[in-house]
Amino acid sequence: MTLMTKLCSAAATLALTAGAAVAEPALIYDLGGKFDKSFNEAAFNGAERWAEETGGSYRDIELQSEAQREQALRRFAEAGANPIVTTGFAIASILGDVAPDYPDTKFVNIDGFLQDIPENVQMISFQEHQGSYLVGMMAAMASETGTVGFIGGMDVPLIRHFGCGYAQGAKSVDPDTEVIANMTGTTPTAWNDPVKGSELARAQISQGADVIYAAAGGTGVGVLQTAADEDILSIGVDSNQNHLHPGKVLTSMLKRVDVAVYNAMEAGEDLETGSSTVLGLAENGVGVAMDENNEQLVSEEMMTAVEAARQEIIDGDLDVVSYYANDSCPAISF
């Protein structure tokens, strides 16, 4: 063996080991931003928990515009990140196109939908309508006016899916409950417009709503603020938002994005792909947040009813209709 080949093989070995060392997971947040106190922050928390428990490190990026999605995906894939976890429905179709180009990299998408899932992609979705159903019940029980509100972020099927479950839950308590639903907008700025969120909340309050559920990312901060200012109750979403205004936030509809991200990173390169995973009440993928900030607000009766409904949904005795089933909602029209 000549010196040259020795050197070459040494360099190759070095390159290989270096390549293996940087195979750390990556996380791509959606446009709402890493710290939206909601969906993306939950993803961040999951990744942080993984990093803390395993001592590993991960890479992440906050997108600034639609156009960066594909760029970010390719960058991470080419830099050898594995698995690459993406959040938000909007990146799903791009992921469907990009993933086949990197067969050795595994991808995860949370919230998205793809007709044909590539071999190396895992799609994770949540049964948001089930969790929303439970908070809808609590809203209707806590309401004194018999009118409850729903404020969505960008008007997309996913958010209607939230609203639909919520309306069904509210009407299950009392069929006469009125549910007012508003969407903030139709562009991604709708996730970050707290001023508009505030005005929507005020408009709903003037129409009699005294509990408002915000499923609107950063816009929800404005909704919760106005609800607290006007002394009515609000319901947070995705992360536990009860602490934002203690005693004014009835509860939060937890969507355990953190658990999904944690599991994906934990599985690492052994991640099962080519399929979709659905996390519902049974898997603790969605749920109702209870802590010291809202225990005064939630009565014994509410807890019992919610617990009973939860069990019924898990057992299949109670069917919460999904908005996706036929793109319409039996309890409310948007």
Add this chain to the structure above:
Amino acid sequence: MDFLTTLQVLDSAIRLATPLLLACLAGLFSERAGILDIGLEGKMLAAAFFSAATASITGDVWLGLGAGIVASMALSLVHGLASITFRGNQLISGVAINFLAAGLTVLIAQAWFSQGGRTPSLIGTGRFEPLTLPGAEMLTGIPLVGPIYSELISGHSILVYVAFLMVPLTWWLLFRTRFGLRLRAVGEAPEAVDTAGVSVVGVRYVAVCICGILCGLAGAYLATALQAGFVKDMTAGRGFIALAALIFAKWRPWHALYACLLFGLLQAVALRYQNIDLGAFVVPVQFMDALPYILTVVILAGFVGKAIPPRAGGQPYVKES
């Protein structure tokens, strides 16, 4: 639509129109002096952040307001330096300011508060509280006038009243004072002002500074009166709607008031009634959201009178030697 609902919609329209109005008047001063300003959005955003940050650290909203104005004026001066002193392209400088503000606010917020580009929620004296005007409680009982006074006119934050007072003040300053004449002349025929021995650069700098102050008020109103803190990109395009309003108003103060109130009302109606059913057809909410821009395009196309911008707008002044 009953009386009370109408009042509530109008009330919401006033709240939504206030930041537009302040930004629109800011743009009016700048553009009347011949400095195009598409950086209104960025200045508002910077003011929103620095007012909220200062108010949350000191607990005093007035200090916050001051900091917001200073931040907005600093960006104004950058714009002035680039476009007046160095005779750069005013549009490019404005775009740069928008990007600078969008990035800097989040970056500094993260460094100071570690809450992911937002400030902590403001409480107590850290916020502008709604003012109850004298007699508002007493008059509520009187039909028609009472509710209008107590619901619609009273109960806004002080910045709303300041914004509305700025309209006659702007009119007076621009059309009834020597300074106003010079400012308008600088935007129409700077060489004439120069011939008269008045510094074109000086007048333009003053105009840009006034623009900064008004944008500062607008940003502080968003972050410390309407909301209780700063959230990334919270201006959400209001600076651009204000620019549209400015063109719609054809660079005139009173018309700016009407344009901003109209745009505020359109937003308020869109928020209150998602899809408006007119019997024969349904007006979708997206149409209401787009209406300000559509109206501006119609105006620009010259269908409703011609919108003629100040003649020297966008051109740096070069002294003839």
